[in-house]
Amino acid sequence: MNDTPEKAYQVFARKYRPETFTDLVGQEAMVRTLKNAFEADRIAQAFIMTGIRGVGKTTTARIIAKGMNCVGEDGKGGPTIAPCGKCEPCQAIAEGRHVDVMEMDAASRTGVGDIREIIESVHYRAASARYKIYIIDEVHMLSTSAFNALLKTLEEPPEHVKFIFATTEIRKVPVTVLSRCQRFDLRRIEPEDMIALLRKIADAEKASISDDALALITRAAEGSARDAQSLLDQAVSHGAGGTTADQVRAMLGLADRGRVLDLFDMIMKGDAAGALSELSSQYADGADPMAVLRDLAEITHWISVIKITPEAVDDPTVAPDERTRGQVFGQGLPMRALTRMWQMLLTSLEEVASAPNTMMAAEMAVIRLTHVADLPTPEELVRKLKDTSPPPPAPSGGGGSRAPDGDGTPAAGGGPSLRSAPAGSNGGSPTASAALAQAPDSALARFARFEDVITLIRTNRDVKLLVEVETGLRLSSYQPGRIEFTPAGGAPQDLATRLASRLQGWTGVRWGVTLVNGCEEATIAEIRDSAKLALKKEAMAHPLVQATIAAFPSASITEILTQEDRETQAAADALPEVEDEWDPFEET
Numbered sequence: 001m002n003d004t005p006e007k008a009y010q011v012f013a014r015k016y017r018p019e020t021f022t023d024l025v026g027q028e029a030m031v032r033t034l035k036n037a038f039e040a041d042r043i044a045q046a047f048i049m050t051g052i053r054g055v056g057k058t059t060t061a062r063i064i065a066k067g068m069n070c071v072g073e074d075g076k077g078g079p080t081i082a083p084c085g086k087c088e089p090c091q092a093i094a095e096g097r098h099v100d101v102m103e104m105d106a107a108s109r110t111g112v113g114d115i116r117e118i119i120e121s122v123h124y125r126a127a128s129a130r131y132k133i134y135i136i137d138e139v140h141m142l143s144t145s146a147f148n149a150l151l152k153t154l155e156e157p158p159e160h161v162k163f164i165f166a167t168t169e170i171r172k173v174p175v176t177v178l179s180r181c182q183r184f185d186l187r188r189i190e191p192e193d194m195i196a197l198l199r200k201i202a203d204a205e206k207a208s209i210s211d212d213a214l215a216l217i218t219r220a221a222e223g224s225a226r227d228a229q230s231l232l233d234q235a236v237s238h239g240a241g242g243t244t245a246d247q248v249r250a251m252l253g254l255a256d257r258g259r260v261l262d263l264f265d266m267i268m269k270g271d272a273a274g275a276l277s278e279l280s281s282q283y284a285d286g287a288d289p290m291a292v293l294r295d296l297a298e299i300t301h302w303i304s305v306i307k308i309t310p311e312a313v314d315d316p317t318v319a320p321d322e323r324t325r326g327q328v329f330g331q332g333l334p335m336r337a338l339t340r341m342w343q344m345l346l347t348s349l350e351e352v353a354s355a356p357n358t359m360m361a362a363e364m365a366v367i368r369l370t371h372v373a374d375l376p377t378p379e380e381l382v383r384k385l386k387d388t389s390p391p392p393p394a395p396s397g398g399g400g401s402r403a404p405d406g407d408g409t410p411a412a413g414g415g416p417s418l419r420s421a422p423a424g425s426n427g428g429s430p431t432a433s434a435a436l437a438q439a440p441d442s443a444l445a446r447f448a449r450f451e452d453v454i455t456l457i458r459t460n461r462d463v464k465l466l467v468e469v470e471t472g473l474r475l476s477s478y479q480p481g482r483i484e485f486t487p488a489g490g491a492p493q494d495l496a497t498r499l500a501s502r503l504q505g506w507t508g509v510r511w512g513v514t515l516v517n518g519c520e521e522a523t524i525a526e527i528r529d530s531a532k533l534a535l536k537k538e539a540m541a542h543p544l545v546q547a548t549i550a551a552f553p554s555a556s557i558t559e560i561l562t563q564e565d566r567e568t569q570a571a572a573d574a575l576p577e578v579e580d581e582w583d584p585f586e587e588t
Contacts, residue, residue: 012229016201018059019085019094021067025197025225026189027056033184035081038067043079044182046154046163048139050170051186054226057166060186061135064164065101066090069129079130089129100129106141115146119153122161131162139165140172147174154180188223191215191317197225198232207236212245215317220252253288260295261325263366267296268333268341272370279366289362290352297345299326304338306330337373344369385547443509444480453483453503454524458568460506468495469524476519482512486519535560 018024021031037043047064049057063083070083070090083090092098104114118134126132136142142150154163154177165181167173189197198214209232217235221228231252235243238251249256259282266275282292305312307330313323348365355361376384447453457466472491477484487495500513522530536557539545549555 012201012205012233013054013226016204016229018056018063020082021063022082024056024060024063026193027060027186030060030184030186031081034064034067038079038081041079043068043162045157045161046165046181048165048167048170048173048178048181048183049186050167050183052188052222052224053168054221054224054228055186055189056225057168057186058135058137060184061137061164061166062093062101065098065131065133065135065162066093068131068133068162069093069098069100071130098129100126100131101133101135103135103137105138106136107138110141110143110146112143112145112149115142115149119149122153122158125158125160130160132160133162133164135164135166137166138168139177140167140169144174147177151176151180189225189228190223191218191315194218194221194223194225194228195316198228201229201232202236205236207239207243209235209239209243210245212319213243213248215319216245216248216252216254219317220254250286253291254295256282256285256287257295257319257322260292260299261322263292264296264299264329267366267369268329268337268373270370270373272367275366275370276363279363283359289358290349293345293349293352293362293365297342297349300338300341300345302326303329303333304335304342307333307335307338340372341369344372381551385544385551443507447480447507450475450478450483453478456506457502459571460502462502465498465502468492469499470528471523471525474519474521474523476516476521481509482514484514484516486516486521488523532560535562 021034024031047061049060051057066083066085066089067081068079070080071077071087072080072084073086075087077084077087085091085094089098093101096103104118122132124132157163163181165173165177170178170183170185195211195214195218198217199211202209202214213235214232217228217231220231235248235251239247246256259278263275263278263282266278279289279292283289302312302315302318303326306326310327310330313326313330315323318326344365348361348368352358352361352365447456454466454469457469468491472488472495474486474488475483476486483499485496492498496513496515500511503509503511503513539557539560540549545557
């Protein structure tokens, strides 16, 4: 009777763990650097490996440890980049039982006491190996005090001590530690290299698995060799002799990629009924609505990338028929529709994740997507409005007509026309006339009209006075230096006094501002409002505006800016002019 126990089953991730740097996949830059360092005997005292899960950080640390302590099959070898794997140190390190190669999990041993054990033991030479090596996995989990306690030893360790760190969160490692280590960033494994690795393992296990199934596993692994090997191990067991893409898709809970492309096509065509029917069919076949929307988002991103960089269609993880359909979508869909689809899918994924019924939320998302798929672009909308004949004008007509300038309504230029009272009108006070007689003509020459006074107030940015003059002053008579007006309802009692004071301060000339009774002229604000109404009527009579209102019944005109309004605003916002300064280099 044979009592020898059978060898325990090992998962693919452990059974096919790389034993030498030659076996490492996709890390050529790091291997080249380490190879040159070993050959030149320039081995650093500390290394730190960083990268995503499953790209070989701890495996690389063990290979470095074997390379440092390998003695060769004859027992006389030195540090090498290609450990033999047959000597006692290599075998002991590979099995994790070497007394001089200590592995520590920083996730469970985070304190200063754990680091103190390392600090106290580094002074003793290695028991049987060339170097005493400390491998600390997930080093970013150490506490701040533990990092600080390690700094001195890490910077000046004994010659027989080496440190190798591994972490997935390099940003959490203090910069004082990073500056004492040689850092290696392990890259994600490229899809081509990953598929080749999985095919090699499948052939070694005599497992039949299709290339499409390997492509699905590679896409799901997201560049992690350990994830890919674990999924391959599961897929081989799931297939039981022959594994197909459909079996892997069912194992991963993914929707059929071809059917998701069909759903994408229906959505982009605005076929809501067909899209809902396809979504229901996939749901009945076991597809998760959340997974379907994620696949739609992935396809949207992929087609957008193809549209920008056509060579991206040559993705080895994508089946040939999918590549062909992707090219067709990239050529036929505008980028505006793809970006809109992407934004709406991101919002829909959040809604589906929080909805009490994921299928209902997914159906509502599909309805929204199909509804906006056939919306016209702004350019198409403008072109359609131009080509549409305007509705017949209103029977009353004359909506755009304007009264002549003399009765207080807008002039043809589009801006409000302020009525200027004739010079020499009756009602002026003798005191104001005397003051006017003494005023220099040159100072008042640029205020020939009352509009010039309004401009002066606006230029000096006295907003309160400007509002009071525009809303509370009914102009009776105006000539340069003298203003007569009737106050409107709500006008302040001291308006005349303050207006005269401000004008005298700004012009250096005394102004006569007096109150009179009985003037019924419109204020500037009333004239401006009537001008806006007239402009609005004229705009409403324009054929393009009428076509827009007919297409969008809820639309309305909120504001009309004339050229005069723009010039006035520009003048108010402009910086004041500066007088010419004296130039010492100017010739006299």
